[in-house]
Amino acid sequence: MSFRGYEAVIGIEVHVQLKTASKMFCADATEFEAGDNENTSPVSVGMPGTLPVVNKKAIEFSIKTGLALGCEIRKKSVFARKNYFYPDLPKGYQISQFDLPLCENGKISFKVDGVEKTISITRAHMEEDAGKSNHSGEYTLINLNRAGMPLLEIVSGPDMRTPAEAAEYGRTIRQIVRYLDVCDGNLEEGSMRCDCNVSVMKEGSTKFGTKVEIKNINSFRFVEKAVEFEIDRQIDLVERGEKILQETRLWDPDKNKTFSMRTKEDAQDYRYFPDPDLLPVTVTDAMIAKFRSELPELPLARAKRFVSAHGLPEYDALVLTSEKELADFYEATTKVCNNHKASSNWIMTELLRELNQANKEISQSPITPEMLGRLIGFIDEGKISGKIAKAVFAEMWVSGKDPDTVIKEKNLVQISDAGAVEKIIDEVLAANAQQVADYRGGRTKLFGFFVGAVMKASKGQANPDVVNKVLLEKLKG
Amino acid sequence: MDLTHASMVEIAQAVRSKKVSAKEVANHYKHRIEKLDKQLNSFITVNDQAETEAAKIDEKIARGEDPGPLAGVPFGVKDMFCTRGLKTTAASRILGGFVPPYDATVVARLKQAGIVVMGKLNLDEFAMGSSNETSAFGAVKNPWNLDCVPGGSSGGSAAAQAARLVAGTVGTDTGGSIRQPASFCGIVGVKPTYGRVSRYGIVAYASSLDQAGPMVSTVQDAALTLELISGRDERDSTTAEKKVPAFSKDLSTNVKGMKIGVLKEYMAGGLHPDVEKTVQKAMENLKSMGAELVEVSAPLTEHAVPIYYLIATSEASSNLARYDGVRFGHRADFGNLSAVELDQFYSRSRGEGFGDEVKRRIMLGTYCLSSGYYDAYYSKACQVRRLIRDQFDDVFKKCDVVLSPVSTHPAFKTGERISDPLAMYLNDIYTVSTNLAGLPGMSVPFGLSKERLPIGVQLTAGHYEEQKMLNVAAALEAVSPVKGEKPHVI
Numbered sequence: 031m032s033f034r035g036y037e038a039v040i041g042i043e044v045h046v047q048l049k050t051a052s053k054m055f056c057a058d059a060t061e062f063e064a065g066d067n068e069n070t071s072p073v074s075v076g077m078p079g080t081l082p083v084v085n086k087k088a089i090e091f092s093i094k095t096g097l098a099l100g101c102e103i104r105k106k107s108v109f110a111r112k113n114y115f116y117p118d119l120p121k122g123y124q125i126s127q128f129d130l131p132l133c134e135n136g137k138i139s140f141k142v143d144g145v146e147k148t149i150s151i152t153r154a155h156m157e158e159d160a161g162k163s164n165h166s167g168e169y170t171l172i173n174l175n176r177a178g179m180p181l182l183e184i185v186s187g188p189d190m191r192t193p194a195e196a197a198e199y200g201r202t203i204r205q206i207v208r209y210l211d212v213c214d215g216n217l218e219e220g221s222m223r224c225d226c227n228v229s230v231m232k233e234g235s236t237k238f239g240t241k242v243e244i245k246n247i248n249s250f251r252f253v254e255k256a257v258e259f260e261i262d263r264q265i266d267l268v269e270r271g272e273k274i275l276q277e278t279r280l281w282d283p284d285k286n287k288t289f290s291m292r293t294k295e296d297a298q299d300y301r302y303f304p305d306p307d308l309l310p311v312t313v314t315d316a317m318i319a320k321f322r323s324e325l326p327e328l329p330l331a332r333a334k335r336f337v338s339a340h341g342l343p344e345y346d347a348l349v350l351t352s353e354k355e356l357a358d359f360y361e362a363t364t365k366v367c368n369n370h371k372a373s374s375n376w377i378m379t380e381l382l383r384e385l386n387q388a389n390k391e392i393s394q395s396p397i398t399p400e401m402l403g404r405l406i407g408f409i410d411e412g413k414i415s416g417k418i419a420k421a422v423f424a425e426m427w428v429s430g431k432d433p434d435t436v437i438k439e440k441n442l443v444q445i446s447d448a449g450a451v452e453k454i455i456d457e458v459l460a461a462n463a464q465q466v467a468d469y470r471g472g473r474t475k476l477f478g479f480f481v482g483a484v485m486k487a488s489k490g491q492a493n494p495d496v497v498n499k500v501l502l503e504k505l506k507g
Numbered sequence: 508m509d510l511t512h513a514s515m516v517e518i519a520q521a522v523r524s525k526k527v528s529a530k531e532v533a534n535h536y537k538h539r540i541e542k543l544d545k546q547l548n549s550f551i552t553v554n555d556q557a558e559t560e561a562a563k564i565d566e567k568i569a570r571g572e573d574p575g576p577l578a579g580v581p582f583g584v585k586d587m588f589c590t591r592g593l594k595t596t597a598a599s600r601i602l603g604g605f606v607p608p609y610d611a612t613v614v615a616r617l618k619q620a621g622i623v624v625m626g627k628l629n630l631d632e633f634a635m636g637s638s639n640e641t642s643a644f645g646a647v648k649n650p651w652n653l654d655c656v657p658g659g660s661s662g663g664s665a666a667a668q669a670a671r672l673v674a675g676t677v678g679t680d681t682g683g684s685i686r687q688p689a690s691f692c693g694i695v696g697v698k699p700t701y702g703r704v705s706r707y708g709i710v711a712y713a714s715s716l717d718q719a720g721p722m723v724s725t726v727q728d729a730a731l732t733l734e735l736i737s738g739r740d741e742r743d744s745t746t747a748e749k750k751v752p753a754f755s756k757d758l759s760t761n762v763k764g765m766k767i768g769v770l771k772e773y774m775a776g777g778l779h780p781d782v783e784k785t786v787q788k789a790m791e792n793l794k795s796m797g798a799e800l801v802e803v804s805a806p807l808t809e810h811a812v813p814i815y816y817l818i819a820t821s822e823a824s825s826n827l828a829r830y831d832g833v834r835f836g837h838r839a840d841f842g843n844l845s846a847v848e849l850d851q852f853y854s855r856s857r858g859e860g861f862g863d864e865v866k867r868r869i870m871l872g873t874y875c876l877s878s879g880y881y882d883a884y885y886s887k888a889c890q891v892r893r894l895i896r897d898q899f900d901d902v903f904k905k906c907d908v909v910l911s912p913v914s915t916h917p918a919f920k921t922g923e924r925i926s927d928p929l930a931m932y933l934n935d936i937y938t939v940s941t942n943l944a945g946l947p948g949m950s951v952p953f954g955l956s957k958e959r960l961p962i963g964v965q966l967t968a969g970h971y972e973e974q975k976m977l978n979v980a981a982a983l984e985a986v987s988p989v990k991g992e993k994p995h996v997i
Contacts, residue, residue, distance in 0.1 A: 056828040072609055078602070079589045079708040081743050113876070115853055122828020168845040272720050301876035303885060306715035306822055310745050381952055480542070 036230045036268070037262045039238050040190035042253075044183045044203050046213045047159070047221040048091045049128040054158040055082030062219055066173045072437050074178040076120030081307050084109075086182040089132075089311060091212035092156050092322050095182055096133030098206050098328055099151045103318055106310040107132040109156075113301045118161035118172050122174060127184075128302040131155035131312065139330055140196050140202040141348065149199055150187035156311075157181050172420035182212075188227070193261070198253035200224055204250075205329050209354040217248045224253055227296075228260045230268065239264065240274040242397060244288055248283045260288055310422040328463045332357055340370035345430065349378055355392045366403020369410055376402055380420070384427050396430040397423070405433040413437075414444045451484075451500050454492060458483045459504060469505055481506070510535045510997070515580045515675045515728040516755075519819060520620065522579035525568065529579030532674075533561035533623050540625065540672045540862050546653060549667040550587045551624040551644045551760065552594050561623045569638040570886045575621030576731065583673035585664050586627040587634055588614050588719070589708040595623065597710040598632045598642035601830040601860030603837040611708025612743065613677055613719045613736045617992040625673050626878040629663030632862045633827065634678050634684055634712045636660050641864040648921070649692060650857060651960055652916035653945055657690030664722045665692035665803040670959075670996045675732060678722045681712050682815050683913075683938025686950040686965060693764075693952040693961030693989065695729045695980065698723040701945035702747040705740030706735075709984030711826040713819035714745075724973040726951065726981040730754035733973065752974055763797030767979070771804045773937050779916035783960040785954030786912050789952035793910070793979065794988050802907050808940045810891055812932060815939035817888035819876050824872030827865070832856030847970045859927050868899040896944040901967035908979045910966060911951045917960035947973045951980040 031037070040098040053060060056073035073080040096103050109129035136151035161177035163170050184203060190196045204222060206215040214221050224247045229239040242264065244256050260279070267274050327335070329351045336347035336357075351357045356377070364373040381402070385395060405422060410416045414422065414437060425436045437443055445451055456482065459466050469476045484497050508521055510532060521527045527762065537557060544550050553559075561581075567574045570816035586861075589595050591614075596602050608826055610618065618624070629705035631641040636676045637661025639647040641981035645664040649655040649672035657666040661678030668676045678685045680698035689696025697720040711717060721732035737751040769790065793799055839855035841847045844936035861869070875884040902909065905962075914934060924931045941948035950963035984990075 072607070077589075077607065077609075077827050078595065078597070078710040078829070079587075079603070079607075080609075081707050083744050084741060088613075111826060113825050115828065115831060115849075117833045117849070120829060120834060122831060130601055228885065299878050300879070301825070301873065301881075303821060303825070303881070306713075306741075307745065334973055404792070422604070 032233050033261055033321060034163055034265055035233050036261075036265050037233050037235070037259070038191055038233065039229045039241075040189045040196045040257055041188040041227040042186045042190070042331070043225040043227070044184045044200065045223040046095070046184060046203070046207050048088050048180040048182055049086045049211065050085055051181050052084050052085060052090065052232070053178040056179055058178060059438055060179060064175055066171075068176060069175040070177070074174060076122065080304070082125060082305070084311065085180060086309060088156060088311075089323060091180075092132055092154065093183045093313060093318065094182070094210050095138065095207060095212055096154050097318070097322050098210055098325055099133065099136035099138055099154060101133035101136030101151060101154060103313055104130060104132055104134065105313050107155075107313070108310050109305045109308045110302045111305045114298050115255070116160065116165045117170065118174070118177065120161065124158060124160060125305055125308070126157035127155035132313075138199075138202055138206070140182070140198050141330075141394055142192075142198045144344075147195055147198075148446060149189045149195075151258040152185045152187050154182055154184045185395060186235070193257040193431060196226060196257045197250040200250045200253050202329070205245065205352065209326050210331060218249075220248075224250075224251060225249070226255055226257055226260075228264070229274075230261055230264045239268070240276050242274065243278045244459060245291065246283055252281055252283055256288055259286065263288065277394070286399050287403060301480060319489055326354065329354075329357075338416075340364070343375050346374045346378060353392060359392055359395075362399030363403045363406070366400055367406040367410065369406050370473055372406045372409070373403070374422075376406060380423055391473065401426055401432050408433060412444060412446055412493060414442060415490070415494060418442050442491060444493045445488055445491050446496050447494055448500055451488075451492050451496045452504070454487050454499055455497070455504055456486055458487055466505065477505070511539065511671050513674065515577060515723060515726045516731060516822045517996065518580050518674050519578050523568065523574060524563070526661070529561035529564040529574075530558055532579050533558045533581055533625070536625055536673060543670055544667075544672060546921065546996065547648050547650060547666050547672070548645050548672055549577060549629050549647050549657075549663040549670070549672060550583070550626045551596055551598065551629050551663070554593055554624050557581070557623050558623050564621055564623065574737065575619060576856040577617065577675075577686060577792050578621035580622050581621040581625045581674050582617060583625055583628045583664060583667045583676040583680045584614060585630055585661050585676065587630060587679050587710045587712075588668045588677065589710070590614055590624060590627065593627065593711070595627065596644070597634070598644055598684070599865065600643045600863060601837050601857065603835070605835050607708070609708060612705035612740045613648060614708065615675070616736050617732075628661075628667055628676060631660035631662065632865050633710065634648045634660035634679055634681055634777070635729055635823070635864050635868055636933055637683070637687060638919070638925065639663065639688070639923070640921065641862055643862055645996055649918050649960075650996040652958070653694065654917070654920055654994075655960065656921050658691030658914075658918060660684040661688050661696075661722060664698070665689055665694055668692065668694045668722055668724065669994050674724075675728060676722045677732070677736070679709055679712075679717055679719045679720055680718045680942065681819060681996070682935045682942050685722055686913050686938050686948055686963070688723055690948040690952075690963030690965075691918040691961065693951065693963070693992070694722055694724060694995070695726055695951055695984075696720065696963075697729050697854065697949040697973070697977075699733060700947040701942070702745055703749075703971065703973070704735050704945070705746050707740055707742040711956065713822040714826060715822060716815075716819055718942075723754065726977060726984045727755060727978075729949070730758050733836055733977075747971070749971055754974055754977055757974055759978050762979055762986050763890075765798045765908065765975070765979065766906040767793050767798045767800050767956050768803040768902060769800055770808070770902070770909050770911050771802055772806060772808050773911040777915055778912060778955070780963055781954065781956040782914070782916060786910065786964055788988065789910060789953050789964045789983055792983065796982055796986070798979075803902045803905050803909065804968060805895070805902055805940070806900050807891065807895045811895060811940040811943055812936055814888045814895070815935065815943060816871070816932060817884050818892060818943070820868040820872035821875045821885045822872065823867045824876065827861075827869055830857065830860060832860070836860065846862040856959050897938055899940070899944040899946060900969075903972075907972070907975045908966050908968050910964060913963045913965040914938070914991050917958070919963050920930040923929050941967050946970060947976055949976055949980055952986055952989055953983055955992060
């Protein structure tokens with residue numbers, strides 16, 4: 031895509047915080063709400079003589095993510111120390127992976143504006159998080175609850191060309207790790223963090239421009255905006271004949287702009303070397319086979335199946351597969367009623383609307399797939415009309431009762447018996463003798479009036495098909 | 508009972524059979540420390556709770572509970588081991604008044620076995636030194652001659668043990684820090700196979716080389732202590748899953764048919780005549796006891812000292828980064844912190860906290876790991892290390908145990924070498940290869956110089972073959988020409 035005759039090159043590093051019960055290298059708890067420095071121990075505080083021990087669950091989660099990203103899993107990957115001084119880095123080094131990461135050479139696909147894009151994954155490596163510094167004017171307070179939290183850093187190739195692609199890449203990574211249930215994907219709480227590398231070059235060029243890193247953007251909407259701003263800023267600089275500094279910038283969501291944090295001159299020499307306290311991480315074929323067999327169907331594959339096997343429109347399929355729980359909900363619903371399109375419609379319009387209004391997750395829905403499936407089944411069987419079904423749905427949402435109960439309690443069963451309908455029609459016709467005469471005299475437009483009157487008299491419960499049929503015959507006279 | 512000269516095993520037996528109470532033993536040694544350590548400076552911290560803790564062992568015995576195989580044995584712990592509730596310094600100002608909330612695994616296992624911790628023993632700062640002169644708490648004196656160094660870095664352990672201020676000690680050995688001071692002070696010191704003993708809770712110097720081991724008076728005591736501290740520790744990933752042999756029960760002085768390797772490169776010259784004589788005498792004795800002497804060779808050991816100093820300082824530069832004045836330990840006094848730049852905070856706190864030798868090694872290691880130098884120094888050193896290990900694997904295909912000197916010379920005078928770091932580093936010439944190759948090694952007393960300074964011989968075995976090495980040591984101990992010799996301080 032062209033931006034004023036320039037092309038943008040975007041690569042993204044995503045830090046995914048793995049949803050393990052304990053930290054990467056010690057037994058400290060990982061829950062978010064703990065009080066300051068509560069989730070710490072001699073190991074995470076970096077006290078003398080303490081040693082790291084690898085969390086096996088973190089390795090499992092990392093391998094699963096690597097597999098879902100189509101990566102090769104290294105049989106012997108190595109933890110390395112990244113040395114630098116900072117008050118919230120207790121040991122004076124971060125345990126990470128350097129030249130021998132766990133996962134390499136993967137790729138993921140997703141749709142942007144209906145077009146499928148494939149982005150390469152250069153590597154994904156395990157590391158521990160640092161603590162948090164809270165600067166407040168005269169002093170800085172350090173909270174080490176986050177120190178040692180398990181992270182998987184996923185590095186893309188420089189394959190994205192537009193802000194929309196960058197944001198969609200991020201969303202896809204989030205979707206995948208949530209499908210795998212290895213990360214809660216919460217950007218605001220910091221359990222997922224995005225750094226974007228952006229450069230620009232003249233259209234048609236193959237030589238990348240100087241890249242600028244934008245750090246810690248906490249929503250995908252901001253990823254899109256930050257990248258967009260940065261592309262513009264860089265093109266302006268080039269157009270003015272100025273040099274682009276290799277630097278790290280931060281996104282200011284209030285001012286809608288990026289600003290410089292540090293330049294390359296401040297770049298540190300991290301003096302990486304293999305951590306002698308840890309053995310290489312050994313991964314066997316059996317482990318890989320086991321973890322692969324445990325992988326869920328991934329979002330894009332699932333969406334494609336919903337299109338091909340269920341006949342859903344692509345749009346529906348993409349919305350339904352955006353969250354694993356939502357796709358699971360849809361599949362469970364359609365399994366009950368065996369009506370794919372109706373299941374999709376009900377979920378996408380009624381259910382999602384209610385959930386949005388109530389600010390609830392699909393897992394918190396008072397209506398279960400079983401309940402919704404039965405409701406759709408009742409429509410298909412002709413037991414209730416679509417219109418009544420909406421009333422039943424509303425009651426189910428409020429009360430959490432199943433559709434059978436709601437229909438019974440409110441006496442909402444559709445009247446499909448021709449005799450019963452005929453009785454109501456007879457009453458309506460008797461009460462509107464003038465209109466009957468007009469109809470029979472040629473004003474056939476009045477048919478709608480009679481249908482409405484009958485439906486009203488039946489409190490909406492008369493089966494419209496039966497009403498139409500019987501009414502036509504009756505009016506013939 | 509002669510409590511002062513009894514072995515650990517004898518003291519434990521006496522305590523267990525109620526011939527003497529643990530409290531009496533602790534009291535006896537406490538008085539020895541009070542009386543003699545002013546001359547030696549082997550203690551940094553004396554545990555004022557020792558007698559109370561000993562009394563608890565007596566209570567346990569009174570209740571009929573098993574007090575452990577080392578019941579009531581008064582122990583000294585090198586101040587590199589963290590001790591719960593007892594100040595731990597690594598002989599550095601940087602740790603300030605750090606009191607660990609945990610025991611090192613070695614200490615926890617020994618406490619479980621019934622020892623009474625009498626206190627924390629002096630050492631070279633962060634175990635960086637070969638003379639115990641770099642301690643922030645002053646140099647340690649050799650009990651055989653107060654003008655001489657006790658060796659290092661576990662100089663306090665060696666001196667306290669030789670002077671019998673304790674009945675047993677544990678030290679750490681990164682490049683010879685157990686064996687060389689054991690030799691200089693005439694005691695038995697064992698560095699186990701890397702991976703045999705947990706490093707958890709031991710202040711790290713060079714993680715891939717550090718191992719803890721006993722520094723005691725007899726081979727039997729060494730075997731028993733080693734047995735008790737060895738074995739897999741879930742808190743140290745580098746400990747081996749290997750089963751721990753019953754070293755003390757299986758100890759034997761029978762060396763008939765054993766192949767004793769004599770490493771050509773270690774006998775090549777430059778040896779002090781008394782050291783050479785001592786090793787020759789050990790060779791003759793082993794031969795007469797039925798062992799077979801074979802000449803072996805590991806030519807790459809020539810490069811061991813520089814390789815060691817590249818790897819050890821690289822790891823140390825990273826291991827010591829945590830001493831930054833932020834969470835514990837020494838912080839420079841800035842008065843109002845709000846005006847202090849972060850760089851200044853670090854450089855002053857660390858500048859004040861670390862001694863010269865530690866700073867020298869941090870700088871060396873930082874340089875080795877820097878981009879542009881990594882390949883030429885750290886990476887190359889690791890490759891050569893691998894080759895040294897391979898050469899030793901070949902050596903141990905030809906023999907069971909290698910016999911060699913520990914050091915080129917007996918203890919030297921305090922102050923004689925401290926201003927010449929390179930001469931000091933060469934002290935480690937016969938000991939560092941053992942650490943680089945991850946092998947077990949030990950020093951056993953076998954001679955005295957003309958000046959009545961102890962000389963040990965070094966025994967080295969293949970990986971996890973400590974038993975062979977201990978057996979040869981036991982055989983040598985049985986015929987040792989210096990048996991019963993005592994330092995003049997006693």
